[in-house]
Amino acid sequence: MPIAPGQPALIAVAVATLWAQPSAPGPEDRLALGVPSAIREWVARLTNDIRANGLKGRVRTQCLLGTRVEVQRITDGWAEVICPQQETSGWVPLDQLVYPAEGDTDGVEHFVSATATAVREEPGGDVAIPGVTLGTRLRIVGAAYRGWVPVSLPGPRQPGWVPQRDLANEPVAVLSKAEPPSIGLISAGLDAVKLAQQLLEIPYLHGGVSAYGIDAPGLVWIVYRQLGIDVPRFNDALIESGEAVEFEDLHPGDLVFIEHGGDPKTPAIMAERSQSDLPEVIFSSSVYGKVVVESLKDSELAGITACRRLPVQA
Numbered sequence: 501m502p503i504a505p506g507q508p509a510l511i512a513v514a515v516a517t518l519w520a521q522p523s524a525p526g527p528e529d530r531l532a533l534g535v536p537s538a539i540r541e542w543v544a545r546l547t548n549d550i551r552a553n554g555l556k557g558r559v560r561t562q563c564l565l566g567t568r569v570e571v572q573r574i575t576d577g578w579a580e581v582i583c584p585q586q587e588t589s590g591w592v593p594l595d596q597l598v599y600p601a602e603g604d605t606d607g608v609e610h611f612v613s614a615t616a617t618a619v620r621e622e623p624g625g626d627v628a629i630p631g632v633t634l635g636t637r638l639r640i641v642g643a644a645y646r647g648w649v650p651v652s653l654p655g656p657r658q659p660g661w662v663p664q665r666d667l668a669n670e671p672v673a674v675l676s677k678a679e680p681p682s683i684g685l686i687s688a689g690l691d692a693v694k695l696a697q698q699l700l701e702i703p704y705l706h707g708g709v710s711a712y713g714i715d716a717p718g719l720v721w722i723v724y725r726q727l728g729i730d731v732p733r734f735n736d737a738l739i740e741s742g743e744a745v746e747f748e749d750l751h752p753g754d755l756v757f758i759e760h761g762g763d764p765k766t767p768a769i770m771a772e773r774s775q776s777d778l779p780e781v782i783f784s785s786s787v788y789g790k791v792v793v794e795s796l797k798d799s800e801l802a803g804i805t806a807c808r809r810l811p812v813q814a
Contacts, residue, residue, distance in 0.1 A: 501599045503571055503579060510654035511567040512598040513537040514631040515710045517559055518590025522578040524558040535595045536630050540616075543703055543713040551705050551713065552761070552786040559707035560590035561718075561733060564636045565629065566654050569597070586721075586733040598655030607639030607652050609672040611726055612662075615698060615711045619660035623648035628660045633710040634698070635722040637672060638662065672728060688727055689753025689770075695723045696769045696782040702791045704784050709733075716766045719784045719791060720755065723769065724810060731810055735765040742810040750779070750807055758796070759803035761786040 503509050517532050517539075519525055525533060528550075531542035539562075543551065561583070563569065569581035572589070579597055582589045612634055619629040619638075623645055632638075641659050642650040649667065650659040696719065705713025709722050717735050724731045732738045739757055750756065750770045758781070760766040768783035771793060778795040785792050796804075 503574065503594060503597050503599055505571050505573050507571055508600055509569055509571050509579070509581065509597040510600055510604065511563045511565055511569065511592075511596065512654050513596045514565050514629055514636070515539045515633060515712065516563050516567075516592050516596045517707070518561050518563060518581070518583065518588070518592055520558055520560055520590065522576060522591050524591070533593050533596075535593075537596065539631055539710060540712040543705055543708075546705075548704075548789040551703060552789065553706070555706040561586055561588055561707050562709045563592075564709070565632055566637055568600070571597070587737070588733065600654070601656040604652065604654065605639075607641035609637050609639050610667040610670075611672060612636040612638060612666060613668040613726070614663075614666035617662055617666040619651065619653065619662055620648075621658075621660060623661045625661070628657075629653070631710075631712070632662070633712065634695075635709070635725050638667065640667070668726075674728075688729065689751050691727055692723050692753035692769060693771050693782070695726050696771075696791075697793070699723075699791050700782070700793060702784070704786050704789050704791070706786070714784050714791065716760075716763075716768070716784045716786070719782075720767050720769065729810065735763070735767060738767055739765050739806050739808065742808045745807050745809045747801075747804065747807050751809070753810075755806075755808045755810065756781050756796075756804055757806040757808070758783075759805065764803075764805050 531538040569583050572580040577594050578591050579594050580591050616633050618627045621628045638651040640649050641652045648661045649664045653660050703713045706715050708714040709718040721733050732741050754770040756768045757765050768781035771780040771782050780795050782793045
């Protein structure tokens with residue numbers, strides 16, 4: 501069934517970039533527009549300045565494989581879509597979408613826990629979808645075979661196969677269940693730090709939410725998504741999420757909003773106190789061009805604009 505305005509669609513590539521308008525991509529962005537989408541290669545060819553500043557006003561966000569979107573209009577091979585999951589909209593190449601097929605919601609949903617993996621046509625076979633990244637939800641639709649599990653793919657396609665070790669042990673539905681606050685708060689915070697550490701050195705990418713490039717709120721979004729906790733995708737809503745806490749009461753996994761790179765609302769994930777007793781935070785830095793862990797110096801403490809504790813319950 502063809503993609504049509506007013507109808508739902510699914511992201512059919514590992515990572516689809518949502519652009520401000522069809523004319524926003526330049527010749528240097530063609531790798532991000534294809535099927536498959538070569539996001540890693542695209543990001544690698546961009547300079548630090550383009551990744552931090554050159555995509556502003558051009559890129560809205562990115563959506564991962566299987567994300568459900570609502571098609572608003574179609575023109576010249578492009579579709580304007582709304583992504584309810586991130587409460588935003590943008591333009592995506594029509595070829596990167598597929599109409600939902602019967603049975604798309606079958607199976608047990610698991611997160612990809614590896615930094616990146618590939619969906620193959622058969623166990624150990626040819627790659628069907630490369631570059632599937634941390635935080636992607638895949639549905640297991642059959643029994644494991646020699647360390648591989650079958651997963652459903654968006655649209656009318658045969659199931660693909662991924663290494664079982666690349667998926668989270670617990671289904672998404674289990675992760676999303678609320679725990680008692682005293683237990684859930686501690687475990688979720690420590691797990692958030694561990695996941696953020698997994699993404700250290702990932703390039704900064706304005707609008708990015710993948711293991712190939714990620715912005716500051718994107719890091720928070722993907723880390724807590726992996727824990728089954730939905731948080732806002734963008735800074736203005738994120739800084740109002742959860743509850744306010746005093747700086748002295750911060751726990752690992754809490755958010756510290758700092759002034760960085762000209763943005764007074766840059767979110768960072770509280771890690772721990774360093775040996776010098778200065779607080780350490782993990783964040784995607786537009787200045788350093790990557791995800792870093794850094795001790796906040798006394799001069800930077802004055803630039804903290806908010807401290808928030810995200811809800812444990814999804």
